């Protein structure tokens with residue numbers, strides 16, 4: 001975000017984005033100093049990271065792991081415990097930039113606290129914008145901070161829009177790999193196993209987003225994220241399946257011109273760009289070899305087969321707490337699928353039942369979307385608690 005050395009807090013440093021972020025930072029020692037690292041429970045990896053990067057503070061959410069973490073961090077690193085510690089660390093004076101790579105709704109409060117503490121935010125936690133896009137974007141304006149997306153699609157769109165300040169986009173086109181079940185007949189969705197769903201063709205990611213990619217909910221969440229980041233209505237945000245994942249997204253302008261951003265599917269590229277924006281720095285790694293690509297293909301997603309995508313569009317159109325209900329129902333359903341308690345095809349059904357419930361309200365105030373999240377979790381759990389693999 002600027003040339004001076006910046007102090008960075010990485011929330012969720014033991015996850016897929018967190019680990020990739022530390023790889024980027026390892027190669028930019030003059031640009032970044034790591035002040036804070038956090039984990040839910042992976043204290044072994046967090047201790048290794050602390051030994052290498054010497055943060056002032058580390059946070060663990062799982063209290064039972066704190067004793068072993070205290071024994072293995074370097075001298076001078078403080079260990080804090082619990083959810084509120086995530087808020088405490090983003091407020092610190094030795095943090096200029098917060099990279100939020102937490103997964104799920106748990107990322108929302110730290111995003112809000114970081115903005116209120118006037119910290120710039122590099123945001124991987126798309127759920128912050130899905131659940132509370134109206135409140136988060138209003139806070140960004142109010143506190144005058146910069147929020148830069150890490151999601152490769154939104155990074156691509158942001159890059160396509162550079163230099164186009166006088167030319168509002170006609171349409172955003174998000175690309176999607178289509179996931180592992182692109183060609184699986186819907187009749188076979190009931191038999192999909194967790195292991196099959198975790199096998200993403202192009203990206204190596206955390207479990208929750210990998211399942212979201214298999215249902216196409218991830219693309220639905222990204223449509224909502226794009227709406228809040230770039231201000232276009234849902235009917236001007238398209239999704240196109242592009243199995244090669246080389247074009248990360250596109251912008252169509254009023255004259256019919258289309259700008260696209262391309263690259264190999266490697267999250268270090270959008271992470272580094274979010275950290276050094278608007279500057280580009282060298283990054284080792286593969287490069288697109290166009291003759292070897294042979295072809296790039298595109299087609300329209302089947303929204304009746306991948307109902308999660310349609311449900312996300314529906315929730316965005318309804319507004320208010322509907323996206324929060326969608327997100328909470330999805331988080332509970334995905335966790336239940338990963339735990340073998342519901343089938344793959346039950347995921348969209350549970351979300352649809354939650355969206356049809358009385359929980360949806362017209363308000364998009366922060367307190368209301370948080371209440372909607374909590375109510376939805378309870379509601380969805382009652383829907384499958386008596387049924388196993390229904």
Ligand SMILES: NC(=O)c1ccc[n+]([C@@H]2O[C@H](COP(=O)([O-])OP(=O)(O)OC[C@H]3O[C@@H](n4cnc5c(N)ncnc54)[C@H](OP(=O)(O)O)[C@@H]3O)[C@@H](O)[C@H]2O)c1
Pocket residue numbers: 011012013014015016017018038039040041042061101102103104106124125126127150151152203204205206207208209267
């Ligand atoms: N992975 C990707 O390539 C990718 C691409 C684009 C966007 N994103 C987005 O980036 C975010 C992170 O994804 P990811 O794939 O990196 O997830 P991940 O691998 O599951 O990592 C999540 C991180 O958050 C911690 N965590 C989990 N639950 C928590 C909770 N309730 N409270 C506090 N910390 C918690 C985890 O700790 P433990 O290690 O102890 O579990 C881990 O450090 C998601 O919003 C995702 O949609 C990811």
